Amino acid sequence: MSWIDRLRIDLSQRPPKEVNEARRAKAAVAIVLTSEPTERILMIQRAEIAGDPWSGQMAFPGGRASDEDTDLLATATRETAEELHLVLQPKDCLGVLDDLAPLTPVLPPISVRPFVFTLQRPAPLQPNQEVALATWVPLATLMSADTYRPFVFDRAPSNLTLPGYHLDEGVVWGMSERILTPLLQLITDARA
Secondary structure, eight states, X not given: OOHHHXXXXXXXXXXXXXXXXXXXXXXXXXXEEEOSSSOEEEEEEEOOOTXXXXXXXXXXXXXXXXXXXXXXXXXXXXXXXXXXXXXXXXXGEEEEOOOBOOSSTXXXXXXXXXXXXXXXXXXXXXXXXXXXXXXXXXXXXXXXXXXXXXXXXXXXXXXXXXXXXXETTEEEOHHHHHHHHHHHHHHHHHHO
């Protein structure tokens, strides 16, 4: 059995923690894994947009739920298609991770549901205006001991030291780091 099959089983056996607070807008992201020719994960860098608190950050494709979405899985697939012209099928969904909400009151009140998808191979990507960069990051790079380390976030009037994944394209930190870290542990466990 492959680690992807084990990951699907592991995700199906653990009910995700949900954030159900009426004051929080709902959103979803798609975490897309591939296994051939090397194991990779899809990451984007958000475009610099005035008023967007996540502007310029390394992230996963996704966004807020809209009225036409039947559920948050539909949100994740719609947003990925809009942002990258990548069409994900529900059959490609391995499962869902725990909902997350921002840890700081400075950010908008939102809850994000991460869905994990698998594709056999990396697909071509055509980023829209919301995405500055789209890349397939090798899992080996993310799991390398020197990739995950603290970084200093310059937030006037003080600096914060936060955990992050240091990639050539940028640092994965904040909510994206909080999604990625438990997922990488689940992948490590599935490979054991």
